[in-house]
Amino acid sequence: MLKLENVDVRYGPVHAVKSVSLEVDEAQIVAVVGANGAGKSSLLRAVAGAEKINSGNISFDGRPVNRLAAPERVKQGITLVPEGRQIFVSMTVEENLLMGAYTQDQVQIRSGIEAIFDRFPNLASRRHSLASVLSGGEQQMLAIGRAMIARPRLMMLDEPSLGLSPILVNQLFELILELNRQGISILLVEQNTKMALQAAERGYVLELGAVRMEGKASDLAADKSLAEAYLGDE
Amino acid sequence: MVFTQQLVNGLMLGSIYISVAVAFTLTIGILNFLNFTIPALYMLAGMVGWSVSYYGLPFGLSEPLGWAPSLLVGITCSVLASLLVERFTYRYFKIKHGDSTEHAIPLVSSLGFLLIFEYAILGAHGSETRGFHTPFTDLNWRFADLVISIPQVTSLILSLCIVVGLSFMLKKTRIGRALRATAESPDTATLMGVEVRKIVPIVFVLTGLLCGLAGSIFAVNYSEVSPYMGDHVGTKAIAAMVIGGLGSVWGAIAGGLIVGISETFSIHFFGASSAQITVWGLLLVLLIFRPNGLFGHNAIGKGKF
Ligand SMILES: Nc1ncnc2c1ncn2[C@@H]1O[C@H](COP(=O)(O)OP(=O)(O)O)[C@@H](O)[C@H]1O
Ligand SMILES: [Mg+2]
Numbered sequence: 001m002l003k004l005e006n007v008d009v010r011y012g013p014v015h016a017v018k019s020v021s022l023e024v025d026e027a028q029i030v031a032v033v034g035a036n037g038a039g040k041s042s043l044l045r046a047v048a049g050a051e052k053i054n055s056g057n058i059s060f061d062g063r064p065v066n067r068l069a070a071p072e073r074v075k076q077g078i079t080l081v082p083e084g085r086q087i088f089v090s091m092t093v094e095e096n097l098l099m100g101a102y103t104q105d106q107v108q109i110r111s112g113i114e115a116i117f118d119r120f121p122n123l124a125s126r127r128h129s130l131a132s133v134l135s136g137g138e139q140q141m142l143a144i145g146r147a148m149i150a151r152p153r154l155m156m157l158d159e160p161s162l163g164l165s166p167i168l169v170n171q172l173f174e175l176i177l178e179l180n181r182q183g184i185s186i187l188l189v190e191q192n193t194k195m196a197l198q199a200a201e202r203g204y205v206l207e208l209g210a211v212r213m214e215g216k217a218s219d220l221a222a223d224k225s226l227a228e229a230y231l232g233d234e
Numbered sequence: 235m236v237f238t239q240q241l242v243n244g245l246m247l248g249s250i251y252i253s254v255a256v257a258f259t260l261t262i263g264i265l266n267f268l269n270f271t272i273p274a275l276y277m278l279a280g281m282v283g284w285s286v287s288y289y290g291l292p293f294g295l296s297e298p299l300g301w302a303p304s305l306l307v308g309i310t311c312s313v314l315a316s317l318l319v320e321r322f323t324y325r326y327f328k329i330k331h332g333d334s335t336e337h338a339i340p341l342v343s344s345l346g347f348l349l350i351f352e353y354a355i356l357g358a359h360g361s362e363t364r365g366f367h368t369p370f371t372d373l374n375w376r377f378a379d380l381v382i383s384i385p386q387v388t389s390l391i392l393s394l395c396i397v398v399g400l401s402f403m404l405k406k407t408r409i410g411r412a413l414r415a416t417a418e419s420p421d422t423a424t425l426m427g428v429e430v431r432k433i434v435p436i437v438f439v440l441t442g443l444l445c446g447l448a449g450s451i452f453a454v455n456y457s458e459v460s461p462y463m464g465d466h467v468g469t470k471a472i473a474a475m476v477i478g479g480l481g482s483v484w485g486a487i488a489g490g491l492i493v494g495i496s497e498t499f500s501i502h503f504f505g506a507s508s509a510q511i512t513v514w515g516l517l518l519v520l521l522i523f524r525p526n527g528l529f530g531h532n533a534i535g536k537g538k539f
Contacts, residue, residue, distance in 0.1 A: 048425060049424075050421060050424060050425060069424075069429070070424045070425060070427075071424065071427040071428065071429050074425070074426070074427035075427065079425075080425055082422065082425060086419060086421075086422040086425075088414075088415055088418050088419065088422065089418070090414060090417075090418050091411070091414060091415070091418070095411055098408075098411055099411060099412075099415050099423070099426045099428075100426060102408070102411075102412065102426045102427045102428055103426075103427035106408060146426075150426075150427070
């Protein structure tokens with residue numbers, strides 16, 4: 001469904017993503033792991049259209065999306081839950097969801113919003129509060145709810161577990177698996193390598209912008225050299 | 235009585251500053267851009283309005299028009315001029331050079347447009363102050379010694395309605411939310427599907443409308459226009475915006491009225507040249523105690539409107 005071929009992203013002299021090829025199939029969970037600065041966020045942002053690619057090709061459903069601007073890609077069904085959640089703190093919880101539904105038919109979004117509030121009762125009780133008053137876990141739920149309401153077919157999550165307590169991390173991964181069961185493909189970037197590779201079918205290890213290893217997630221999780229480099233103290 | 239009369243005059247003057255201050259605050263809040271062309275947009279509405287009411291439309295397209303259609307032509311010119319500024323200062327440099335331009339290039343080029351518009355009008359019509367007459371120039375309410383001009387009261391109410399309407403639009407409509415989201419984070423707004431490139435011209439249209447209306451209100455209330463009318467209003471409106479708090483629509487209302495009132499009192503007690511000293515002195519003192527202005531948010535660039 002999503003296919004990247006030799007994608008490069010540069011910021012001036014910084015070569016953040018080096019000739020990365022990657023695939024996500026229909027209703028699959030794919031994990032991308034790697035150290036800080038490996039280029040994981042740049043990769044997701046390139047798929048979302050928030051970062052220009054310098055060369056290579058990105059296609060979705062077999063059609064190239066290189067030339068589509070980010071809003072067009074949202075309409076095609078690609079959404080990104082960005083690193084650090086990026087909730088609009090000057091807006092209320094409900095307004096954040098309305099922003100998530102920006103590309104949707106405005107008549108039907110009401111029921112979509114109620115569905116999100118049914119799913120997350122904590123958010124429902126604060127719907128008219130500023131999003132800045134939410135706890136870290138609630139903000140992450142809001143960020144994912146905001147992405148869900150755009151009815152994505154591919155949801156990309158950039159380090160969603162960052163800063164969450166172990167219980168919340170478990171809840172988060174349950175939610176990701178549930179979304180996946182509903183048929184949404186997931187491209188997951190995580191520092192929490194262990195959990196990400198447990199949830200995923202396939203995985204990629206990014207190092208200094210390039211793919212160092214790829215394969216079945218369970219194989220990667222069992223790999224000795226990888227364990228030393230990344231999984232060591234998880 | 236003198237006190238009340240000055241207060242009334244100050245409020246009326248402030249109503250002009252409100253719309254212009256809101257125009258400044260919108261471009262700063264949403265685009266992080268201090269648009270120096272704003273005083274010229276204000277002046278264009280007045281001067282073009284006068285020109286059409288005196289000579290008619292250019293190229294002999296019409297006889298001189300009445301005051302209302304003339305001002306409508308003036309406001310239209312402000313909006314078009316504002317879009318021209320967007321095209322050549324903001325959009326051209328942003329898209330061509332990205333954020334590396336920082337704020338200096340759009341700022342300096344908007345200053346360029348200010349001078350170009352001003353001198354174009356000076357070239358066309360000279361520097362004289364021109365009378366602008368409407369049927370209700372002398373319509374007043376009198377209570378004992380107190381004189382309240384009906385057009386001025388109407389304008390104050392109109393200004394407040396415009397600003398409240400704008401505030402409602404920002405809060406309750408899809409476009410308004412997109413504008414606020416863009417104000418907080420253009421990057422995240424883009425990820426939500428907002429086409430930021432299409433949002434930017436909306437800000438400039440609103441800017442042109444607000445300035446055009448303010449210029450027209452001035453022309454009607456004070457029965458005169460001049461190519462320099464924008465200079466007086468521009469600095470006061472910037473002060474009003476800062477006093478009220480950058481990026482706050484309600485702050486712009488409060489700031490506009492405060493500046494208007496302190497200006498009329500200052501002129502009354504200390505003479506005409508004292509107005510700027512009083513207004514800017516007040517601003518500097520206020521900033522010592524409230525660096526974010528009366529209604530401003532502490533993080534400039536985050537969470538406005
Ligand atoms: N906007 C940017 N401008 C310049 N360099 C950037 C920018 N964003 C990321 N980088 C650089 O690109 C590299 C990859 O960053 P990033 O994609 O954020 O990695 P990760 O998400 O894996 O931590 C880093 O060296 C980082 O400093
Ligand atoms: Mg990152």
